[in-house]
Amino acid sequence: MSNTFTEAELAYLESQPLGRLATVGPGGRPHVAPVGVFYDPEADAIVVAGHAGTDFGASRKFRDALAHPEVAYVVDDLASTDPWTPRGIEVRGTAETFAEGGEALGARITGVMPFAPAWLRIRARRVLAWGLDGGAFELSARNVA
Structure with missing residues (x-):
């Protein structure tokens, strides 16, 4: 049971393997990947996390998060057009x-995907969702921490 996400939000996150991470780079410039x-x-x-064999720890997104830990993560799609x-x-x-531990984490949470050693954990402070617990244009926004 999650204290952060609703059941519908968790189901959606687990069904969508790709999203976009927004970080703040040097000089306050935004970066989305x-x-x-x-x-x-x-x-x-x-x-x-990056796939095993990638140098996720040297990536701009990892360096940005290390220097400026405030981030945003977005996953969205169209259920229908x-x-x-x-x-x-x-x-x-x-x-x-985290500079280490990605391999064990990947094995634990995916069962199949090997992670590179470096990885990020995002602790939610605010969650905004649409089209998951309500209508497609109904925004649900709440502070969780």
């Missing part, structure tokens, strides 16, 4: 950076 997303039920948090039915979730929070 497509990344895989995973939910870690033990931590009740979002995990972002007729009628237009958008749905998605935005998680705003704090990124915790």
